[in-house]
Amino acid sequence: MTKYLFEANYVGEGITGLMREGGTKRREAVVEALRSAGGSLECFYYAFGDTDALGVFEIPDEADALALSLMINSTGAVKLRLKPLMSPEDLDEAAKKTPSYRPPGQ
Structure with a gap:
């Protein structure tokens, strides 16, 4: 399983829907969406x-x-941004690797 930080902004009808449904109903919608994709909140x-x-x-x-x-x-009601999260152990593994790279101008 991969962890993600999500940041969301409600847009247009999304704001209206949030105000009508309330915060807990929207959290439940997120839980259901994640469950449908095999994930969890x-x-x-x-x-x-x-x-x-x-x-x-x-x-x-x-x-x-x-x-x-x-x-x-795609709904236009929410603008969602995802950031993959990595553990300190993931960083340790990455630090052991030595990819090749040439900086600009060198």
């Missing part, structure tokens, strides 16, 4: 400022995360 919070809602979920793989993101964003 770790945490969910509302905020104000640049981000309306954020949290962490687990999902089997990148294709499932992308499918969910495409479906949600």
